[in-house]
Amino acid sequence: MINFEEELKRFKPIPDVSQAEEAIYSNDLKDISDIVMQMTSDLRNAEMSSINRIQSRVRR
């Protein structure tokens, strides 16, 4: 049976023209290349930090 209250919660207000800019920014999602690039840069940063750590230990 349909639960009216629950169903009604699924209906969200539609952004009007004044909120179009917000809608555009919210539509700028991450695609797979963004995720891969993010992962690559994270790995690089991790690598760099580990190298720095090793170098500092060597200096000591």
Added chain:
Amino acid sequence: MAVTRPVLCPICGERVLKTGYCSGCSMNIDVARKAHNTSNYHYNIGYDKAVARDLSGAIESLKLSLRYNKKNVMTRNLLGLIYYEMGEAVEAISHFVMSVNYEPSNNLASRYLKELKKDPSRLDFVDQMTKKYNIALGYAESGDYDLAIIQLKNVLGENPHFVKGYLLLALIYIHSENYEKAGTTLRRVLKIDKANPQAIRYLREMGHTDENIMLMSKESIEDDGLLDDVYMEELTITAGGGLENEENDKSNIFKEFKKNKLDSTVKLGEYGEVSLARYSGAYVLLGLVIGILLLFFVIVPAQKKKIRSDNEELLKSYSEELATKNTTIAELNEQIAALNIKVEELEDKATMRNNSAPDYSNVKTGMSEDDIRDMIGNE
């Protein structure tokens, strides 16, 4: 020697190194290509669904396509078109803007945006529709179902492709146990979006079988009367949001509205029937006048213009012919003069030859006059 063109990254456009990684974004080229191909694959599925009018399915596929390549302009444009078809103009505009942002030149979205910009009243209309829908949603959430129905019918009357509006209206009808109206409303949804999952779920909950649902989407919606009686049927619903609380007559704002509406209705019978036959002569005269005016102001000037242009063409052709013939005559005259000169020269030559030639008058016989006389004497 063959020139090898550098391989460019499909994501950032920089050169791809020999290692297979982009020099700009460090992306593996194989991964990037695979992502783009998958994006195009889902775009094709979305396109097929859109052609088959499964708009919800198409939206799902196109969103998946954007997950693989957010810069897929074709996907953005189709998604925008589908949202526009479903009455969600702001969502459509946002996709068109993003599409133009990713590919400013040779992009269909820029044409769509230009057309929208050309007609500011259209944008204003869309804005009003959106606001009305949001107000209706607010009414529904606060329990004012009757006001919500009126507002939604108003919205749907002006924007008959607004799927979300129909779905909300159907939900309110289901809640008020007006299953017939709910079914009609959901049938309209299925006309626009053949496989709308929400509409199908509501219909199943209402006891419709899958076969029924399939048949419903094929039925005509022309005369279902859903939006005809915008206000009248709500008059049995009270302003307090109660569905059938007709006892509260005094507080029912719709009763008053109905009364006012009936009072302001002009009844034809009260003023007698209007006979159109009485004015038939006037109509004929008016028609004649319009015809004559049309003849003088439209047909005659057009004919005059045509004749003038024909004459100009003729004059032009004659002038050309005349010029050609004049040239020919001049050439012939020159030839005649040259020939005359030649004839004179030849005549002069002939005269000179006649004067210098010896007298051959007596050559015929080869005898002198004395010989001839002697011969005659002998005989």
